[in-house]
Amino acid sequence: MINPSIQNDFSYYRRTLSRMKMANEDDNQGSENVVSNEMANRMSLFYAPATPMLKVLGEATTKFVSTHKELPVENTTDCLSTMANICRVMIETPEYVARFQNSETKLFCLRVMVGVIILYDHVHPVGAFAKSSTIDIKSCIKVLKEQEPGRVEGLLNALRYTTKTLNDETTPKTIKAMLAG
Template sequence: MLNTVVLIYISVETVIHSWNAVCPLVAKLKRFYEFSLRLENALRSLLEALTSPPYAPMQHLEREQALAKQFAEILHFTLSFDELKMTNPAIQNDFSYYRRTISRNRLNNQQLEAENEVNNEMANRMSLFYAEATPMLKTLSNATTKFVSENKTLPIEDTTDCLSTMACVCRVMLETPEYRCRFTNTDTMLFCMRVMVGVIILYDHVHPVGAFAKTSKIDMKGCIKVLKEQPSNSVEGLLNALRYTTRHLNDDSTSKQIRALLQ
């Protein structure tokens, strides 16, 4: 009897300890999810500002450099967040534990204080968000696609040209020794690479034939080559993003050379 009581006590203590540990993590996951919604709105506003007539994409990027910098900052954060998420599978395990506990308590007509912060509806939305391999990038891809579909009077080329121009600028900065030597540290170079990969993925999601086709305005061979020249530990996440979050890599129109570069 005493052994049974001790085991029950230990079990209850373990559950309480686990619950107290997971609740702050879930609250943090909620803040990141809500931040993704803010990023979605911010991105659409930036795209509107950087693609509106009468200026061409390059003119916009030259005239509104502060906005272009904000766009780049969003992409840098997005790729950074998703890289961390992909290397932390415990995120989904912890959130699954949280949802199971809430469901179990609801069946027992109990409500925990933490449920007031993340109710069932919010938990469902968060679950779909974190189920994505790259949730922030998925949010931005959807936002870009939605922006194009909702602005039918705006030629799609205005959006894709803006993205391809940014990709070209990043590639040239990375592959040209004269520009590359101005990077003060590896963080600056990584920033440039993340922005380049981010706009490539957005381009691939909204352009009818994608970034990998021969008619693409993005030099994909050059972009991939620049990435592969860097230490593998610093670019593997970016290469994986190109492998697994683009839409057209496996299309018949994608050359065997490009596919081989990403293998």
């Protein structure tokens, strides 16, 4: 989401490569550095979504939950909600904040928190924004909004645009308003 031009750049690379191949049909020099058409197609499909890695993780988690019927879905969602809540507490609690002198560590915790909220939202039957969710979503959004805007805008956008249930009618209006602006 932070670098949306990557898909355009990759498309430009493919077009340029195609022109080079047409111009040098008999010349095989440099072919060891060329991405095969099959790999290029796979890469294009991977980079097409706004958050490609998160999409793959969401699909893998959803597939895991659906193929392992012997494990209650609550095991997975409880783990995800616990991780989100732990990350939030680590960032908002003063005694933990003192330990995070490195801003990159704090940003990493914020990224993990947002990532597991999105995974939870994709896996849990009612989603992360419902009142019955075990994630304190209001506090998570509040923690994000308390950070430097430039550093977390991508994370807020990830919550806005890659979650499944934010726009559901079961999502409280206060949560929608918090993420609206």
